Amino acid sequence: MNGITKAAEKENLKVGTIQFSQLKEIPEEFLREKIPVKEGDVYSNKSLSEIYLALKRLNYISNVNVYPQQEGDTVNLVVEVDETANALEAAQRAETAQDLTKKTEFVVSKVDVKGLEKISKEEALKNVKVKEGDQFVPQEAIDGAQKIFQTGLFASVEPSVDREANNTVAITYIVEENPIVKDIEISGNTLFTEAQLEQALGIKEGEILNGNLLNPDNNGIVKLYNKGGYTTARIETINVSKEGDIKIGLTEGMVDSVVFKKVNSKRENERTTEYKAKLRTKPYIFERSQSVKPGEILEAKNVEATIRDLYRTGIFTSIEPVVSGSETDPNARSVEFLVEERPTTTINGSISYGTSVGLVGGLKLADTNFLGRGQEASINLEASNKGDKTFDISWFDPWIRNTERIQAGGSIYWRESVDDNAGPLDVEKVRKIGTRWTIGKGLNDKIYVRLSARYDHYKEILGSKQINDKYNLIALTPSLIYDSRDNSFAPTKGIYSTLTYEKGDLIKDKRKYDQFEADLRAYHHTFFKDKNVMAYRVVWGSTGSGTPDALRFSIGGAETLRGYEYGKFEGFNKFHATVENRTQINKTLQFVTFFDIGNAWQKSTVVGGRKINTPDRHGASKFADLKKGVGVGIRLNTPIGPLRFDYGWPLDPEEKGGQKTGGEFYFSFGQTF
Structure with missing residues (x-):
């Protein structure tokens, strides 16, 4: 059942008073017991037809009209009835009938229908079970009348049983056919023409009226509206005259x-x-x-x-x-x-531990609905006992007010990363200070184009404490984004993909820098439905041969290849992919299993006492020596945001031909992707 169907049910209209008019002989309370709709019941289109059909099948009622009158959340019903001659006597006769279901000593000698004008006897009796030669059961004769009436072609059907000689009875059904449809008048429609509604209804002028087509359960008008997505449309009134004039009043909502x-x-x-x-x-x-x-x-x-x-x-x-x-x-x-x-504001200090990064302390103020404007803003300060330090301020508005999906944002940052396993010729410490500003445009609700500009100052220090490189980078980054996810923070279905190309200039430096990256993510429910989600990610990147060490790709850690240290694999090309299964235990806890695979490729040589890194395009094109990791994790939904705990086991040694290392523990915020 989709979202809007549930909404229609929540109108909670109730049946108010039920009043009968034009009664002459039959007491109102007597008829009230004959209808299935009671005061206080839930009101629907079906309420009208149930009353109409229940009374029309009584042989002492010749005509019925039901008029609903809405007052707030209640619908009062006025039931207008026409009694037949001697209606009270007929009603008493029906009520005092006994043992209708017992077989009698009589045999049915004849089954006939009187009152037919346009309908054949065979068609009228095709669903009647009682046949000539059967043992007579009164209830079967009555059931036969009901079967005839259920064809929808008759205004009334009354069974008559006449006793004959030799212990036989003749059953005659006295019928009144529905009128020939003279005119159909539909009011309240704007979405469909009267001709379209008449065609959907299935009732044609010049043909005998089939009353079943006026039953909302089989009503083509309501079905047509529902098919078009207009599920709160309903029929308010149905009126059929003896002359064959049909008036239908509806509301489209x-x-x-x-x-x-x-x-x-x-x-x-x-x-x-x-x-x-x-x-x-x-x-x-x-x-x-x-x-x-x-x-x-x-x-x-x-x-x-x-x-x-x-x-x-x-x-x-x-x-x-x-x-x-x-x-x-x-x-x-x-x-x-x-x-x-969702709680979007987080103000928290934290102390965490990761096998690779060590003990990390942090203070973060962040809001993904900044000032209630749907903007993202954060101030973050982190430091680890292994020397990593981070300070950044960022802001981004995904849709600036009173614009056609214009986006804008910026950040200022200072970061220092340390590799405590670096050798004397390896880069041990990288310091970066810079700023990035972005402007974008949504082409529609799923496709975006963005252009970012950044200026960074880098300083690389070797394990020998010598300065390896210093440079200033200015770069422009156009990107194309496709996003059909159902939720940007906790997606369960949809696709997210980005194509990014960054072209930069190292100021007063002959080296050239450019970088390309493609990132594709997909999400879908499994056969466990809402409780279980599969998530996939594939990333490919390539950067130019003049790219400085600090701007190369690095693979390993909580965001790329779990089971290995942060940034363990570096190179001018990268590839990594992830498959995650996410099972929601309850509103607070989610259990995750994952498989990661990837690597980064480069060649390293020592020239004049310096380590020189160059691209390994051949290894990248062959996806050589891919590293794999598996693991489990949990996600905790807390007032300060979702917390992520993962433990990954490496399936391959870090160095080809070496020994596999132990697992790695990771702590972070939010989903991996």
Whole structure:
């Protein structure tokens, strides 16, 4: 059942009072017991037909019309009936019948139908089980009348049993055929023409009326609207005259208002205040994702699109649509989206340990819904006992207000990374200070183009403490992004891919720098449905032969190749791929298994006491000596954001022909990808 169908059910219209009019002999309470719809029941299109059919099959009622009148969340019903002659006597006779299901000593000598004009006897009796020569059972004769009526071609069917000689009985069904359809009048329609609705209904002028086609369970009009996604359309009135005039009144369900309302989490409910009851997210964030518009017919695809686009912002954990009617306008639908906001602000100090990076302390202030504007902002400070240090400030707006999907952002950073396993000729320490600024444009809701510019100052220091390299880099990076994920922070389906090319200039340096990277990610549910997700990632990168050591690719660690140390494999080309299975245990805990594979390729030689790295394009083209790792992990959803704990085991030695090392433990925030 899709999202909008659930919403239609939540209108919660109830049957109010049920009144009968035009009664002459039969008591109202007597007829009230004959209908399956009771006061207080849930109201639907089916309520009208159930009353109509229940009373029309009574042989003492000749005609029935049902008029619904909505008052708020209740629908009062006025049932207009025409009694036959001596209706009370007929009703009493029906009520006092005894032992209708027992076989009698009589044998059926004849089964006949009277009152036929346009319908053949064979067609009328084709579903009647009682046959000539059968032992007479009164209930079977009555059931035969019902079978005849269920063909939909008769306004009334009354069985008559006449006793004859030799212990036989003759069964005669006295029928009144439905009128020939003279005219069909449909009101309230705007989406489909009257001709389209008549065709969908299946009732044609000049043909005998089949009353079954007016039953909402088999009503072509409602089915046509449902097929088009207009699932709150409903038939309000059905009126059939003896002359064959059919009048159908329907409402298509026009959106009267759209409201977004906060639903507090359990934690927030414990300390609800007026402030906590308000949505933190600004109204314009909702408006630009809102496909449901006042003044338009409510359509399932627009409700689903609104929910999908809001989820894709990553700001919300739950979005539930509720549709209600209007007290004054039966065609109006009020749509309310009940949303639960994800905790997006994190202010935390942390101490963690990773096998490769050692003990890490950090202080981070971050918000992925900064000031309720859907922006990402963070300040981060980290340091490890192995010498790694990081300080950065960043901000990014994925959709600037009052623009056509314009994006912008920037960051300023200072980083120092240390490789405590570096030899005297290896780069042991890299210091970088710089800034990056980005502007982008969404071509639609899935495709984006971006252009980034950065300026960095690098300093590389060897294990011998000598300076290996110093340079200033200025670079431009165009990129193309495709993103169909259902949630940017915790995707369960969709594709995310990027193509990035960076062209840079080392100021006052003859070396040339350029770099290309392709990144493809995909997500889908398994046969365990919402509880289990498969996630895949494949990355390929290549950089020019003049690329300095600090700008080369590195593989290994929590984000690329688990089971190995951070940045263990370096090169001018890289490849890595990941397959993850993510099982949601509950709202707080997720269990993960993974398989990683990859490597980076380069050749190293020592010239004049210096280690020189050059590309190994042949090894890269052959995907030589790929390293593999497997492992398990857990994800904890906390008020400060999702925490990630992984442990990976290497399946290959770090050096070809060497010994495999032990596993590696990793701690970080968010999903791997």
